[in-house]
Amino acid sequence: MASKRKGKEIAGSRDSAGKKKATVQNHGIEFKDAEQRKRYNVLVSKPMFACRYPNIGAMNRLGIKDNVVRLLDTLGWVEMLRPMRGFENFTYEFLISIAFTKDKSKSVNSDHRVSFLILNNDYEMSLEIFLK
Secondary structure, eight states: OBOOOOOOOEEEEEOTTSOEEEEEGGGGOOOSSHHHHHHHHHHHTSOOOOOOOSOHHHHHHHTOHHHHHHHHHHHTOGGGGSHHHHHHHHHHHHHHHOEEEOOOSOOSSOOOEEEEEETTEEEEEEHHHHHO
């Protein structure tokens, strides 16, 4: 189920040279409830270290950069090419929204479910598919 995106809130801050720069508040995440906002506030108070993936230099050497960029752009994930920004946004959004629902039936074929947000889109799937 896709959610509608609202306009992003912009806040001003100053960089080290004293120039004003705009930043997106809450990493562009639309909170479903107060519990998600609370989990977000806990997460952003902790340090986050940028990952090295994807490595533009390595993709250039392998000759795959254009294909990777095209794929990520098609998926709406081109932000991942700017490692820290994309990494922060996806990580916070996923971690504040992930939820596990245990199937309480005594059935041999239980249907445990996992739900989460990515790019303000809701996803839900069986635990078995999530773990593949």
